[in-house]
Amino acid sequence: MSALRIRKKRIQGGFGITYLGFDLKLDARIAVKEYYPIGLALRNPGSTMVTVSNAEQGESFKTGAEKFYNEAKMVAKFNGNPNIVSVHDFFYENDTVYFVMGYLQGQTLKSYMKKKTVTEGQAVNIFQQISNALLASHGMNILHRDISPDNIMLCDDGSIRLLDFGAARQVMAEQSQSLSVILKQGFAPLEQYQQKGKQGAWTDIYALGATIYNALTTDMLTDPIIHPSWDSCDIHDRSAGAKQQY
Numbered sequence: 461m462s463a464l465r466i467r468k469k470r471i472q473g474g475f476g477i478t479y480l481g482f483d484l485k486l487d488a489r490i491a492v493k494e495y496y497p498i499g500l501a502l503r504n505p506g507s508t509m510v511t512v513s514n515a516e517q518g519e520s521f522k523t524g525a526e527k528f529y530n531e532a533k534m535v536a537k538f539n540g541n542p543n544i545v546s547v548h549d550f551f552y553e554n555d556t557v558y559f560v561m562g563y564l565q566g567q568t569l570k571s572y573m574k575k576k577t578v579t580e581g582q583a584v585n586i587f588q589q590i591s592n593a594l595l596a597s598h599g600m601n602i603l604h605r606d607i608s609p610d611n612i613m614l615c616d617d618g619s620i621r622l623l624d625f626g627a628a629r630q631v632m633a634e635q636s637q638s639l640s641v642i643l644k645q646g647f648a649p650l651e652q653y654q655q656k657g658k659q660g661a662w663t664d665i666y667a668l669g670a671t672i673y674n675a676l677t678t679d680m681l682t683d684p685i686i687h688p689s690w691d692s693c694d695i696h697d698r699s700a701g702a703k704q705q706y
Contacts, residue, residue, distance in 0.1 A: 464560065466492060473610075473624075474498050476528070480563070483548070489563035490548065495528040495556045497521065510556040525557045531625050532559035534602055543593035545613070545621050565616045568623075569675060570609035578675040586612065587672050589620040594668070597625075598661045605659070607667035608647040609674060646670060646680030653684070 463485045470491065471478040479492045494510075495501075500521045502511050512521045532550035539546045550559035569586065572578070578586075590612060597604060604611075604625050613621045643652055649666035651657030670681045 464490070464492065472496075472498075475524070483560065486548070491561045491563050492558055493561065494558050495525050497524055500524070501556070508554045510554055525552075528559075529557045532557070535559075535625055537600065538593075538596055541593065541596050542619050543589045543621055544596065545623050564613050564621060566614050568610050569612040569614055569671070572614055573609060573675060573678065580676065583672050583676050586614075586620055586675065587668065590622055590668055590671075593622040594661070594664050598664070603659060603661070604664045604667075605652070606644065607664055608644050608671055612671065645683050646674065648683075650684035 464481050464483055466479045466481045468480050469477060470480050475495070475497045477494045477496045479494065481490050481492050482488070483490045496503075496510060500512055500517050502513055503509065504511075512518045529550060529552070532547050535544065536547040536550070538544040539548075545564065546562040548560045548562065550557070552558075569578075590607070594604065602625070604622065606624060607622070611623045613623055615621060647667050647670045649663055651659050651663060674680050
């Protein structure tokens with residue numbers, strides 16, 4: 461990271477820390493995301509190196525880090541798309557993974573909802589722009605898997621961008637005995653709660669619909685696991701038609 465200058469920590473989520481910084485080569489502000497899953501990663505005071513809580517969790521950390529790295533490489537394919545965050549670089553350092561993103565001036569939909577009411581017109585605009593992002597990613601057989609208000613950025617220039625593809629989160633969900641802790645309740649569809657649930661474009665479409673519902677009503681959908689009569693085949697059959705229309 462010799463050409464990067466980290467200025468301050470901006471956000472700590474369940475799977476990573478986002479820092480604000482400056483790229484000396486690009487002469488531009490950036491955001492740097494570090495793979496740092498809570499419950500697995502540790503850092504001693506005064507050190508930049510990342511370690512794991514115990515040896516047994518080392519393999520889970522390694523698998524998640526690989527997915528995090530591949531996620532950055534994957535998202536970089538969409539650079540230039542006005543509705544997906546740009547990734548400039550990605551690398552291993554300090555025994556973890558980092559990727560460098562373009563700095564976005566604005567706020568997440570989640571932050572906006574804490575202060576203001578989302579109008580129907582705004583909701584339609586959000587739906588259209590995020591749908592455009594999904595058309596691009598699904599066209600390359602790439603799923604987001606983590607659409608929710610905190611992963612939608614409302615930029616000051618009027619654009620709306622999709623953040624944080626959930627590759628690392630999905631790995632942790634697959635390895636966890638408590639999926640409800642890993643997944644975002646109210647936004648994750650039934651198949652993500654199932655160890656062998658069939659996921660596809662419909663998985664993201666469900667989450668986007670749940671997000672728009674939440675934005676307009678401030679309520680969250682009831683978790684699909686409360687409806688045991690909906691099996692994965694039923695969900696897939698319902699969603700196949702929706703995918704064709706979409």
